[in-house]
Amino acid sequence: MRFEAKIEVSPRAGIANPEGATIERALPALGFDTARDVRVGKIIRLEIEADSADAATAIVEDMCGRFLSNPVIEDTTVEILNP
């Protein structure tokens, strides 16, 4: 079966996130002065062939740990979008 996976790569808690911090400092200029703890990560989408959603998740999590994220500074969550 073909599955569509969505991977969210986010900065690990406790690791400084310069992009988020810069956005947080800029938001008050537009009047958004109540936003806190802005964090910027990335989303990766891919399609994958696997026998089941669980199998697809396991493969994608393996990809995350070995390549798609750097576990020193990033966490990942994997979501299978279908069926």
Added chain:
Amino acid sequence: MTQRVGVVRFPGTNCEFDTVDALNALGGHAEVLWHSDTDLGGVDAVVIPGGFAHGDYLRCGAIAQFSPIMKVITTFARDGGPVLGICNGFQVLTEAGILPGVLQKNAGLKFLCCMQQIEFMSTSNIVGTGASTGDLLNIPINHFEGNYVCSERTLKQLEEQNRIVFRYMDNPNGSMGNIAGISNEDGNVVGMMPHPERATSTMLGSDDGTPLLRSLLNAGPVAAS
């Protein structure tokens, strides 16, 4: 004396010829190695120079670990061969797991291209005869991702094992512990964000990089512990 130095070029590397010229001017015999090479051609030392290996897509240095030459460099490094990663080369070494930690975006989100004063911290590595502990060196940086991050445990280990080779005097990028360069446990692998090959002539503002490169040329293989 290390004579032959292989300077690795990935697609997107851009400091390979500066590095070759700087090493040759010091009496070395440097040559460019291509990333898809599956052997090092018998060189005595390897430099991974600056640039944007594989476009720096995904994360800086992340794709480079899959280039065939990295497999032989990993073995070469494990066997005590001298390996120096400069700037993007440092990022490649961390992503390949040869050095710990990661270089993330500069704290100020600015690309920084300027002279930096760095303190020389450790002589127990391949650039170790290039200066004395406590010396202040002027060597330029040129990066957007030079903000060194590692776990507290790793940081403690780096300090205890005397593996922090350079610290910034005036931290430009938010690096933990003001780290500008580190070595592996055996000292035969060094990664540094400043560019010693760009500090090899007083006409260009500094020649403080010269003794570091000369140290690399004199470095023999280190017996792995």
